[in-house]
Amino acid sequence: MNHRPAEEASWSRRFAGTGHRLTAQRRVIMRHLAGIRRYLTARELHARLARSHPRMGLATVYRTLEMLRELDLVASTPRGAGEAAYLYCAGDHHHHAVCTRCGRVDDVPCRSLPGFERMLSSSYQFRLTEHQLEFYGVCARCS
Amino acid sequence: MNHRPAEEASWSRRFAGTGHRLTAQRRVIMRHLAGIRRYLTARELHARLARSHPRMGLATVYRTLEMLRELDLVASTPRGAGEAAYLYCAGDHHHHAVCTRCGRVDDVPCRSLPGFERMLSSSYQFRLTEHQLEFYGVCARCS
């Protein structure tokens, strides 16, 4: 649960720009997410914060995660039974390698995708605007 | 809504192998999916079949889509408000290019991914087992 002041300054600045208030709840949620390299559902996050912040409402967690997603500060992925899971994901565009054993997530830079883009453009006349890529496998620690 | 006997033979054979019964409802659902190149939610599919098959139950549509997904005959992707959308997707492994205007889906062969796999293996010591890739953009017809 490392707390990096530099990163915190980065997203707290982003809040100011959008007119959103930097409340205590949002700070707590953002700090927790930034300090953990795995996907968490709203319920899991709420449970983790229950000890230190017993009055934090589940609706607040959902609202905050949705807002962070809109600000591109977190990424979301669907999990098993119709649940969405969230991951801190600020900064430049990249992809994720998720370990299927321990759940740890590594960031993977977005290289060679231009190759796909060229192929889509030439062979399919498809103008690429967005893409979503997720890797699953076994990380170095679990091998 | 083209009905291709060759493809139908292909997935009807797959049913037999798994011990699942090839019921009238499953045939109707499979035919409809195979004849349309776009993602459909369970509700949308149920609504489309309502005219020709008024007695088709929504639960049957959900059950069938889930089974088809397990058999790798359809792919699913999350849509806006927590809904899952399904696409006919039999045959070899490939990816999808989804037009954000008309919703049409083109199949894209799975090339150059070995490049990603090599990078993950060498730089991250990550052994890739699965991946999920979806393209979004504007197709040739909509440009």
Add this chain to the structure above:
DNA sequence: AGTACTATCGAGAATGATTCTCGATAGGTG
């Protein structure tokens, strides 16, 4: 073809994730 066995079906209830409602609270601005 006829029969038996049981997977599957339809309808509606149940479940569970997410969102909404509303009075209370607390950022942020002047």
Add this chain to the structure above:
DNA sequence: CACCTATCGAGAATCATTCTCGATAGTACT
């Protein structure tokens, strides 16, 4: 420091999906 109002917490409401159960219809075997 006070005001304005975005945000909060608690619980109700919503909505996609799954479950329950008696009825139906594939499939295997005669």
